[in-house]
Amino acid sequence: xxxxxxxxxxxxxxxxxxxxxxxxxxxxxxxxxxxxxxxxxxxxxxxxxxxxxxxxxxxxxxxxxxxxxxxxxxxxxxxxxxxxxxxxxxxxxxxxxxxxxxxxxxxxxxxxxxxxxxxxxxxxxxxxxxxxxxxxxxxxxxxxxxxxxxxxxxxxxxxxxxxxxxxxxxxxxxxxxxxxxxxxxxxxxxxxxxxxxxxxxxxxxxxxxxxxxxxxxxxxxxxxxxxxxxxxxxxxxxxxxxxxxxxxxxxxxxxxxxxxxxxxxxxxxxxxxxxxxxxxxxxxxxxxxxxxxxxxxxxxxxxxxxx
Amino acid sequence: xxxxxxxxxxxxxxxxxxxxxxxxxxxxxxxxxxxxxxxxxxxxxxxxxxxxxxxxxxxxxxxxxxxxxxxxxxxxxxxxxxxxxxxxxxxxxxxxxxxxxxxxxxxxxxxxxxxxxxxxxxxxxxxxxxxxxxxxxxxxxxxxxxxxxxxxxxxxxxxxxxxxxxxxxxxx
Numbered sequence: 001x002x003x004x005x006x007x008x009x010x011x012x013x014x015x016x017x018x019x020x021x022x023x024x025x026x027x028x029x030x031x032x033x034x035x036x037x038x039x040x041x042x043x044x045x046x047x048x049x050x051x052x053x054x055x056x057x058x059x060x061x062x063x064x065x066x067x068x069x070x071x072x073x074x075x076x077x078x079x080x081x082x083x084x085x086x087x088x089x090x091x092x093x094x095x096x097x098x099x100x101x102x103x104x105x106x107x108x109x110x111x112x113x114x115x116x117x118x119x120x121x122x123x124x125x126x127x128x129x130x131x132x133x134x135x136x137x138x139x140x141x142x143x144x145x146x147x148x149x150x151x152x153x154x155x156x157x158x159x160x161x162x163x164x165x166x167x168x169x170x171x172x173x174x175x176x177x178x179x180x181x182x183x184x185x186x187x188x189x190x191x192x193x194x195x196x197x198x199x200x201x202x203x204x205x206x207x208x209x210x211x212x213x214x215x216x217x218x219x220x221x222x223x224x225x226x227x228x229x230x231x232x233x234x235x236x237x238x239x240x241x242x243x244x245x246x247x248x249x250x251x252x253x254x255x256x257x258x259x260x261x262x263x264x265x266x267x268x269x270x271x272x273x274x275x276x277x278x279x280x281x282x283x284x285x286x287x288x289x290x291x292x293x294x295x296x297x298x299x300x301x302x303x304x305x306x307x
Numbered sequence: 308x309x310x311x312x313x314x315x316x317x318x319x320x321x322x323x324x325x326x327x328x329x330x331x332x333x334x335x336x337x338x339x340x341x342x343x344x345x346x347x348x349x350x351x352x353x354x355x356x357x358x359x360x361x362x363x364x365x366x367x368x369x370x371x372x373x374x375x376x377x378x379x380x381x382x383x384x385x386x387x388x389x390x391x392x393x394x395x396x397x398x399x400x401x402x403x404x405x406x407x408x409x410x411x412x413x414x415x416x417x418x419x420x421x422x423x424x425x426x427x428x429x430x431x432x433x434x435x436x437x438x439x440x441x442x443x444x445x446x447x448x449x450x451x452x453x454x455x456x457x458x459x460x461x462x463x464x465x466x467x468x469x470x471x472x473x474x475x476x477x478x479x
Binding site: 034049061062063107 | 308309310311313314315317318321324325326331343346383384388396400404407408409412415430434455459463466
């Protein structure tokens with residue numbers, strides 16, 4: 001926004017009020033004032049006519065318009081694609097044909113881009129272990145994270161895999177710290193020594209799952225996993241969500257996650273929920289559920305060691 | 308990918324058009340035409356640059372065409388330079404906190420609280436209820452010119468308020 005001046009000199013040039021007729025000439029010195037008025041006029045009209053259903057209809061109209069234009073081109077295009085596919089299949093190269101919808105890749109690429117923005121976001125994380133009869137909660141906490149390994153975990157943490165205590169884990173991008181609420185086992189050290197530090201606190205599971213670096217986790221899903229759109233659904237507010245399945249390409253990958261199902265908000269491009277099958281412990285299956293709780297006000301989180 | 312981009316930028320392009328076109332139906336037509344044109348010439352879009360300014364550039368050209376065809380009474384005054392100024396401000400608006408256009412509008416919702424009573428009432432009656440200055444004047448017991456001033460000064464105050472909410476780097 002430019003710095004506006006409370007200036008009544010040009011008020012007769014304001015056409016946004018419907019009673020005033022159209023203008024002929026605008027003097028140079030009035031242009032800044034006029035632009036300010038017009039921008040606010042547009043934003044106020046947008047504010048008071050916001051409607052999720054109408055918005056969805058606009059998107060559908062645009063896509064329908066594209067579809068009509070595309071139809072003839074598509075017929076020619078698919079004829080060519082079919083011919084190439086036939087040749088590839090004949091040559092035994094069927095496996096090189098893409099098996100996932102391109103929109104899944106695009107949605108995840110956008111999610112990775114959005115997650116990489118320098119913004120603090122809050123997530124709820126729950127890790128459970130599924131035994132033959134019973135499901136046991138191993139970790140349950142809230143995570144605030146910002147790209148660049150700045151994060152803060154607060155909740156019930158399973159130290160040594162068994163001792164569930166309230167505690168906090170944080171990192172400011174350089175120093176990693178662990179602070180159980182009861183004061184026992186408080187440690188800190190350089191981020192690059194995180195493996196040793198977590199092992200000392202017997203918190204290896206956090207690194208093992210990779211959920212502390214949510215931003216990198218989403219980016220890794222894009223590279224190392226087969227992605228497929230399962231369906232488009234609407235959330236409670238009527239916003240479209242893509243449900244995407246991710247399956248690890250090989251037996252070993254950059255993460256312990258074997259497969260995952262994600263919900264991606266099409267408006268924001270952000271992953272709002274992820275449920276992942278994580279490599280098991282003692283043949284029991286671990287399930288990670290991550291839910292996005294939205295943004296945190298900029299500057300309100302201090303990731304530095306609290307002592 | 309185009310659908311994702313269209314969903315992301317639809318609301319901001321619509322607000323841009325609402326700043327120049329009087330008729331809501333014309334806004335919807337030009338909005339659709341903007342995205343269809345963008346799709347047709349997508350190969351000219353440099354993917355290293357943000358999509359928003361590029362698609363608003365298309366919308367601006369279509370507004371100028373529309374004004375030429377329809378006459379100036381249906382389209383507010385615009386030329387390349389004025390549209391450029393408006394476009395710059397929409398760029399800065401994008402720097403406000405929020406992932407979606409609607410979340411960014413929260414800043415504007417907050418700023419409405421900073422207006423004086425008559426300014427807020429005039430803006431609400433004009434934009435929410437679609438009343439003209441004369442009708443607003445009758446409701447609020449004031450003259451046409453007074454309502455007009457409240458609308459204009461209210462918008463200027465809202466603009467200053469939004470300006471103050473921009474991150475330091477975005478203030479120009």
